[in-house]
Amino acid sequence: MLHRYLPMTEEDKQQMLETIGVQSIDELFSDIPESVRFQGEYNIKQAKSEPELMKELMALAAKNADIKTYPSFLGAGVYDHYIPTIVDHVISRSEFYTAYTPYQPEISQGELQAIFEFQTMICELTGMDVANSSMYDGGTALAEAALLSAAHTKKKKVLLSKAVHPEYRDVVKTYAKGPGLEVIEIPYKNGVTDLDALQAEMNEDVACVIVQYPNFFGQIEPLKELEPIAHAHKGMFVVASNPLALGVLTPPGQFGADIVVGDAQPFGIPAQFGGPHCGYFAVKSALMRKIPGRLVGQTTDEEGRRGFVLTLQAREQHIRRDKATSNICSNQALNALAASVAMTALGKKGVKEMATMNIQKAHYAKEAFVNHGFDVVFTGPFFNEFVVRLNKPVAEVNKKLLEKSMIGGYDLGRDYPELQNCMLIAVTELRTKEEIDMLVKELGDCHA
């Protein structure tokens, strides 16, 4: 058949069959027993030409309300941020996106160096010693942090703050079933992990304490108070962190975190319905040889020239098989590249400026809600999200907002029965004063 992706001509085919010594392509499949041979064609949609398919899929995409057209106050782990135009130009260079894992360093120096730079930037932001080349996303990175803690401490109990993203917690619980870890959820109090409740669960069996910073409610967890509790019995202190917030907040590494994970989506990665995003994984050097995933290291070639290679591969599945520290193989390299470009574009100054702007806009919004008589549920310091209590179901309110071409915040009642009618509102640097004012106005009479 003729297809633009298939260069084979009839003449080529005949010559090749002759070289192989068979009469037909079908003969090459003679080793598939008749009993399992699929007869005929798949019952799937017929192929469409390029312009027809483009048109169809454009119409399909147009059925969705995108957050570039509809101002959105949804956060909850995925944020609408400034993406420097340059990001897409870099990741569209096909030398990057059509390559695979850099197994052959001599012809993969570009990718390897870019990852090395990514690792460095993640270390800078988190205050950690070593960062890997990426994980699938923040949630699976957190689950791997729990597994690493358990393997390293040889303990089986995971204390997980309920102020951690509910979907991240779900992923941790699924992963925990493999090695048979016990996950105990620690309640929150005024929007942050309840220190007394945590203290009460702490003992010799605890592999790690997991908190999020800023947490799911946007609140800044008291890492300083949490750290001594987490470390009292030789457990690991694991912090999931929004890396953009670390442009302003003291990095978890400085508070003694052993593992810091998160999602680099705020840096140059579009929401795209939840994925692909870009997990990151950073550790103190003591855990360097146990970290999951690919690591890029600097070295020299035979002539003394600087170069980069995949290193410490003895941790990995293709070498250690069932003894590997993780099963991860493919990661999120292209998104790590996107995040690197965004972090580079923002740079030392911009990352602070953007993070600060998130704080300022979110605080302006919070004040506006307070001034309009709303109950802002948690009163501690926060980054770019806060919780407002309404007098009716969030879904209902969001429907009304949609009529005004706005996407409202997250319905916390879905995960927290005690937070029925509570909306988690995210305000990034992209939300204008006008949009914020409109949100407050539209919610006008919904205060509890």
Next chain:
Amino acid sequence: MHKDQPLIFELSKPGRIGYSLPALDVPAVDVAQVIPTEYIRQEAPDLPEVSELDIMRHYTALSKRNHGVDSGFYPLGSCTMKYNPKINENVARFAGFAHIHPLQPEETVQGALELMYDLQEHLKEITGMDAVTLQPAAGAHGEWTGLMMIRAYHEANGDYNRTKVIVPDTAHGTNPASATVAGFETVTVKSTEEGLVDLDDLRRVVGPDTAALMLTNPNTLGLFEENILEMAEIVHAAGGKLYYDGANLNAVLSKARPGDMGFDVVHLNLHKTFTGPHGGGGPGSGPVGVKADLTPFLPKPTVEKGENGYYLDYDRPKAIGRVKPFYGNFGINVRAYTYIRSMGPDGLKAVTEYAVLNANYMMRRLAEYYDLPYNRHCKHEFVLSGKRQKKLGVRTLDIAKRLLDFGYHPPTIYFPLIVEECMMIEPTETESKETLDAFIDAMIQIAKEAEETPEIVQEAPHTTVVKRLDETTAARKPILRYQK
């Protein structure tokens, strides 16, 4: 002499910026007023300070130091490095796909849910399975998801003693690693001299403690496991489940479906068979298909079609839970869907036919110059052994490095582990006969060099931006980040 590309940090100069943020349009709250001092960062992260052109030149220079499928032939076995269609990239960037939030009301994302649902339907038909989840982010993630479902299935039957997962000695490293993460012990089953699973050995290792057999078919030697139905019978009779590693699905599209071969669980690598792309190592996408008896255990939520449109179903009491936040690598799934719709049923059939024709052609032409350990029709890939060249002092690693001088990415090397000095070659269907011939010529030349001027091969590569790198020192004294 190639010029080094400095690190972006080395190009940094205080006072330069590469961003453009809107002016603050709300009162400028002083951060110190709202965040306690000890939580305010005292020292800024040392990120680069560069202009936009600095950035573009830097990454353009890096890209030139990288080989992708668009740069040249990339016959990396088991990775299916086929052409990545450009329409996929455009479609994935439509605002309605790229800029939708996963937690938006369902009525605002009907197009996305419809695409996911239709992709699932297509993958069900392609694999012969009853249900598909798009949640796993990559192949290994799919393996683990599938194994967790098998575990849940056995436990739901009150069967708690199935602690072992059987994998062939030719299996991808992820198989045993995934089994471990899922809490299983791995048992290895041997291959025969013909390169297929040894049925007697399988009978020996299978038992009441068998949770599953993980199999790639065709296997990593590129050979179709002809006794698949018998193997399925052996495993099923013992109460185990059969797991299909879909890394090699490109070999059997429209020819044989895992569901018809007796497999209970399948994962696919959308970044391989369905043109992901590979992204320099990811992101991938690893959907998992299952037979009806495993469907209740699918991770939640699932995408369903109801009377009032598409919706996410969270009400799944037997689900293994969530394996990933949100619904999978949607952006990659959009690309795979675009590809499947570009190919259609006859296109996908041609894909496999040409992939297998290309592999057999290369194998026959190279068999004269390199050892061919398994002399029978291969599927989409084949293995050669560099045994003959090793006797001349030229290792497979040297051959791989020499190929770099010809502008090729080498095959997968030293895998599968059971073949000495192994080279695993997968040409894919998107390569022309001219490309294959040129590569074959290079391989023949290298075989001759191994005999006549081995040092040319041993000292390769000669043309790359760096020569062979010191991996030993890199591992002994790791430098994993830049420091001033």
